Amino acid sequence: MRSKKSDKHFPHDGDGRDIETRFAELSKIEPLEITTSRELTMAVMGAGSRGNEYPAYGKLFPGTLKVVAVADIDPDRRRRMGDAWDIPAARRFGDWRELIAAGTGGRLADILLIALPDNLHCEPALAAMRQGYDILLEKPMAQSECECNDLLACQRETGVMVAVGHVLRYSPYFRALKRALELRLVGELVNIQHQEPVMYAHMAHSFVRGNWHDGQATTPMIVAKSCHDLDILKWLVDRHCLRVGAEGGISLFKAENAPDGAPTRCTDGCPCEPHCPYSAIDIYERKRWFLYVFDLPRDCPSEAILEKLRMTDYGRCVFRMDNNQPDHIVTTLLFEGGVTASFTMDAFTPWGGRRSRIMGTLGYIEGDGKTFTLHRFDTCKPYKWSFLPPDGEKYKESGHAGGDLALIRDFLKAVDTRDFSLLSSNLQVSVESHLMGFACERSRLNGQMVEI
Numbered sequence: 001m002r003s004k005k006s007d008k009h010f011p012h013d014g015d016g017r018d019i020e021t022r023f024a025e026l027s028k029i030e031p032l033e034i035t036t037s038r039e040l041t042m043a044v045m046g047a048g049s050r051g052n053e054y055p056a057y058g059k060l061f062p063g064t065l066k067v068v069a070v071a072d073i074d075p076d077r078r079r080r081m082g083d084a085w086d087i088p089a090a091r092r093f094g095d096w097r098e099l100i101a102a103g104t105g106g107r108l109a110d111i112l113l114i115a116l117p118d119n120l121h122c123e124p125a126l127a128a129m130r131q132g133y134d135i136l137l138e139k140p141m142a143q144s145e146c147e148c149n150d151l152l153a154c155q156r157e158t159g160v161m162v163a164v165g166h167v168l169r170y171s172p173y174f175r176a177l178k179r180a181l182e183l184r185l186v187g188e189l190v191n192i193q194h195q196e197p198v199m200y201a202h203m204a205h206s207f208v209r210g211n212w213h214d215g216q217a218t219t220p221m222i223v224a225k226s227c228h229d230l231d232i233l234k235w236l237v238d239r240h241c242l243r244v245g246a247e248g249g250i251s252l253f254k255a256e257n258a259p260d261g262a263p264t265r266c267t268d269g270c271p272c273e274p275h276c277p278y279s280a281i282d283i284y285e286r287k288r289w290f291l292y293v294f295d296l297p298r299d300c301p302s303e304a305i306l307e308k309l310r311m312t313d314y315g316r317c318v319f320r321m322d323n324n325q326p327d328h329i330v331t332t333l334l335f336e337g338g339v340t341a342s343f344t345m346d347a348f349t350p351w352g353g354r355r356s357r358i359m360g361t362l363g364y365i366e367g368d369g370k371t372f373t374l375h376r377f378d379t380c381k382p383y384k385w386s387f388l389p390p391d392g393e394k395y396k397e398s399g400h401a402g403g404d405l406a407l408i409r410d411f412l413k414a415v416d417t418r419d420f421s422l423l424s425s426n427l428q429v430s431v432e433s434h435l436m437g438f439a440c441e442r443s444r445l446n447g448q449m450v451e452i
């Protein structure tokens with residue numbers, strides 16, 4: 001019979017501390033609030049949904065961050081952000097190039113947030129790096145492998161700090177999973193199954209009707225939506241990815257699936273509308289989901305929503321769009337040392353979030369994006385983790401399960417102290433996971449495994 005001591009020293013089992021002690025470490029959550037040596041100033045390009053998410057930190061924790069310049073071609077969004085931060089008229093710009101032009105004699109702020117559409121990430125980032133801005137660049141960082149490499153070369157040349165918006169790395173859930181693997185609570189990592197359930201209505205909203213419906217104009221789905229997931233997988237495995245393979249396509253959202261008699265818009269008296277889960281009237285007017293895209297509050301009159309549906313792509317039939325993004329993708333990934341992962345992106349789910357299954361030589365973790373359970377094979381006991389925010393309500397004000405505000409917290413800390421190591425999603429590591437995404441897309445289109 002094996003002694004207790006030899007159980008403890010199973011070769012894959014971490015630093016020798018018992019499981020309970022190591023597992024307890026996972027509940028240490030970093031508070032959102034930090035103090036900076038001074039109030040850092042921010043210029044914002046793109047005052048849309050993401051452009052408002054990160055500056056919210058400065059409102060929650062006054063004295064840390066202040067927006068002092070904004071560029072948005074939408075006059076209402078520009079005005080709203082300008083007014084919210086008392087930005088002088090001379091610092092309110094239309095096109096992003098005006099903000100760059102105004103900074104030729106010296107940058108306008110300590111940091112720049114680039115929250116423009118996907119096709120406007122690389123060029124502004126290159127221009128801003130050359131002006132010396134430290135940048136928070138929304139994902140996807142660029143539209144091609146070549147652009148990713150250009151960004152990296154420019155960052156190395158200029159020495160500025162660039163954080164990419166891989167918010168999941170900062171969410172307490174994924175931080176706890178990462179720590180669990182570092183502490184070898186599953187022993188030696190062997191395989192991960194990771195799922196991104198996009199959710200049926202979110203798919204219709206963003207990737208069939210919305211901004212990301214055309215993978216050529218923006219980026220392919222595996223980059224546009226799932227670069228987060230490839231990044232998380234690479235981060236958890238903590239090894240280089242060697243080879244990827246991908247399959248998938250459009251199963252539902254195409255003309256041949258349109259119901260008989262369906263007009264081009266849901267608002268044009270579609271006979272199927274009352275039964276269609278993708279009906280724009282149902283999603284926006286009855287359920288009142290995603291109204292932020294119209295800058296409308298949830299309690300606005302129905303007519304205001306219906307007017308938007310009559311005038312924009314958001315009212316069009318999902319079977320008669322110009323979409324080309326796959327609604328399901330299945331990928332396999334091989335990492336150094338033989339560690340494997342499979343990732344699926346699924347439109348047809350009732351909820352969003354992420355689902356994780358992590359297999360190691362001593363244990364198994366199953367998680368749902370908010371909570372997870374470690375099952376050890378030696379003790380045969382389950383160990384449950386769930387997120388208990390240390391500073392009350394404030395984590396709840398952050399999107400991506402706390403990740404949005406935790407990312408800007410770490411970015412501010414890194415800029416304030418000039419300590420690049422505080423930044424988990426720096427440009428270099430993010431280039432690597434973006435390249436995995438572009439390789440997956442090549443594999444999906446060519447039907448072959450792709451070496452990275």
Ligand SMILES: NC(=O)c1ccc[n+]([C@@H]2O[C@H](COP(=O)([O-])OP(=O)(O)OC[C@H]3O[C@@H](n4cnc5c(N)ncnc54)[C@H](O)[C@@H]3O)[C@@H](O)[C@H]2O)c1
Pocket residue numbers: 045046047048049050051071072073074077094095096097115116117118120138139140165166167211224400
């Ligand atoms: N990190 C994440 O989890 C996450 C989540 C959603 C979106 N994103 C990314 O963030 C970026 C922004 O997405 P969003 O949902 O905020 O989009 P959005 O449409 O709400 O905001 C983009 C803003 O850019 C403005 N704009 C467009 N062209 C411009 C120009 N030439 N000059 C100045 N302003 C211009 C638009 O008017 C708009 O207000 C996208 O690249 C998206 O992929 C990241």
